[in-house]
Amino acid sequence: MAFSEDIIEKVKESNDIVDVISERVKLKRAGRSWTGLCPFHNEKTPSFNVSSDKQFYKCFGCGEGGNVITFVMKTRNLPFQEALKYLADRANIDIGEDEGRKNETEKKEVFYKMNTEAARYFFRNLTLNKNVREYLYRRGISEKTIRHFGLGYSENSWDSLLKYLKAMNFKQDHIIENGLALKSKEGRVYDRFRNRLMFPVFDARGRVIGFGGRVLDDSKPKYLNSPETPIFHKGTNLYGLNFALKAGKERQYIIVEGYMDLISLHQAGITNVVASLGTALTKVQARLLRRYCEEILISYDADTAGQAATLRGLEILREEGFDVKVIKVPDGKDPDDYVRKHGEEGFRNIASSALPLIDYRLENAKGNLSMSQEEDRIAYARRATEILKELDPIEKDVYIRKVSEDSGISENALMDMLKGGKGREQQEPETGHEIQSFIEQAHVKAERNLLRLLAEGDLVLRERLTESDMVLPSHKRIWSLLEGYDGPREAIWNHVESGCTDVESSKEWAIIKSQIEVPSDIDKDILAEDYLKTIRHYEIESKKRAMQKKIKELEEKGLLKESLELAKELIELQKASGR
Structure with a gap:
């Protein structure tokens, strides 16, 4: 459900950012602002700044920044709509929900409560079962840890949990849909988890969303997890x-x-x-x-x-x-x-x-091969060079030496294998132009998509971005026109169109307007993060190419010490960027 700008602004105005952040961070007044220890990274000296006037926060240590909604999103792990609803409830503002969405929300709340009751039931079973407790004690798990993680036990019974939940007034159909019971072809309903050590699975907000169960004998499967349900999606959550x-x-x-x-x-x-x-x-x-x-x-x-x-x-x-x-x-x-x-x-x-990643992959490639056997050394070299092909020139130089030392095969021979070697048809491209063009193309698309989101009146995103997030001059121009201009979409678009006085900006704005509108059920915050990540990747790759060019120039001039220092900086940049 999309919310109007008026609703968003009303919620923000009714939740003073200093009050909201003070619930999580101890703030101290510093002139017209407030400071405290950043909740997003470890620090000993406060670098987290909150402006009451601008209703904005910024950490000068890690760079995190935003408004009251983005703070709630990040600290409570909520999507935009849920963060807005949380703040609306906090300020007693009715933001409304359509009937279908309201029913779905209410059903999810029932499932959360049902899982909480099931977790309590399993925990109580564990406290009454000496054998299961002794099993955990033998595994070194203390009573305190059992309580901390809410560990439990599902009885060796076909329907004990089912009866308990029905007695708690939960509907049988809901119990099945929530993954706690199964229905046979004959119509018999029975507990999913039987005679298992139970692990409640929590979401980031601490709500019980599902369960994992481990057998206590030799039966199969060893582990059994909750199925996909309206509140449990295995691939989108992390235990603990x-x-x-x-x-x-x-x-x-x-x-x-x-x-x-x-x-x-x-x-x-x-x-x-x-x-x-x-x-x-x-x-x-x-x-x-x-x-x-x-x-x-x-x-x-x-x-x-x-x-x-x-x-x-x-x-x-x-x-x-x-x-x-x-x-x-x-x-x-x-x-x-x-x-x-x-x-x-x-x-x-x-x-x-x-x-590090590359070292592990190389070690894994070596496996059980013996470096005292010629065939194994050759096999390792072939596997290793397949890995090295993915690396940048400086990384290749470092790891070729390592592979050469491990295998006893010369660096020249390994370089020959990397370049194609004899018997291979594959050749490296003559230049990095095609790769560079691809990266630039992805980055340009990402900037356009971000600007399209801004042009739709996304106020939260507008406050997260700055002009420096844009690379193309025409996009910087369009951003400056969008920044700080409020109103309905038509008014915003007319304002930008009249402000694009040069050919390049006009051309880019025409492309941005023609982009397909993002559906309302898509999480725009996740989209924006992906677009920003693409832009950051382009900036880092550009910096790497500039450093590689400079290293080559230094080597040609015989300035080996300076070249080596810059090469070290490049490797650190590559590590920081995950390559």
Whole structure:
């Protein structure tokens, strides 16, 4: 449901930004503004500034900024419409909902309450079952941890939960739709989870959205999760994110595979951990993490499936711009086993020596190959060069030396393989022109799409962006015309059209106007983040190309020391950009 500008402005005006932020951050007056420790990154000296006059916040440490709505969106992990509704309720403003949406919202609230009651039921079962508690104690899980994560037990019964929920006045059809019961072909309704250790799954706001159940015997499947429901979508949530957010402002998160991995790490004192709910990491999960951290350490099980999941996850995280590293748990153990044996310090030690993305891929390529056998050395070199082909020239130079040292094959031979080698038809492009053109094209489209959103009167986005977010001069001109101009869409468009007095701006504005309007049910904030990410990628790639050109010029002049220093800066830039 789209809300009018009048409603948005009324909600903002009725929620003073200082009051709202003070609920989360301890603010101190500094002249006409307020300052405090930033809620978005760790800091000891306050760099977070809130302007009561402008109703705007800005952190001069990490760059986060926005208005009262964006603050609620980021700190409470809410989409725009829910953040607006939260603030409207806070100010007792009725913003209205259409009947269909209202019914869907009410049903979801019923499902959240049902899951809360189910979690309480499972927890009570656990407190009464000595065998299950002793199983957890043997796994090193304390009573305090059991309570913290709300662990429970589903009885070895066909319908005990079903009867309990029906006695709590929940409808049978809703219990089935919420994934807590199943209906057979014969029409018999029975509990989904039976004789299992139960793990409530929470969303980022701390609401119970689903469950995971682990068997306590040799039956299959070992783990059983809630199905997709109106409130539970496995590929869009992360187990333990709510606990990680409460733990602090870490800009580094650890991703593990299973419930017990996460719980054992938490109990040991390592709380910046999330788990991928037993699935391969998805792009949506990676984007969710991007709101909260910049560096990811991934620690999946050491078996073949775990390694394959790690490689898939690494690529997704790299594409989202994370600095990615892999924790290699010794002796093929999983994080749960290792931290129980070696404690917090032991796990932090192996985390501190986590392998960067390329190093992990090269080590994985080596596998069980023996570098004392000629055939294995050649096989490793071929695998390694396939990985190195994806790298920038400076990275290639660094890693060719490493592969040469590992395999005993000369750098020249490896370079020949990279360039195509004999027997290969593949050739590298003569220049980076085609790649550069593609990047520029994507960046231009992203700028146009952002400006189209602004032209639709997106006030929240307008306050998030600045002229520096645009690269093309014509787009900067259009942004300056849109910035600060309010009114209906037709008035905004006429204002921009009359202000585009040069040919290039007029041409670009005509293209922007012709863009297809974004449907109302699409999350425009996520779209905007993607567009901004594309622009940032272009800017970083442009900077890399300029640095590479400068390095070459320095080398040609014989200024090797200066060239090496700049090469180090380039590598750091590549690491920071996830490449």
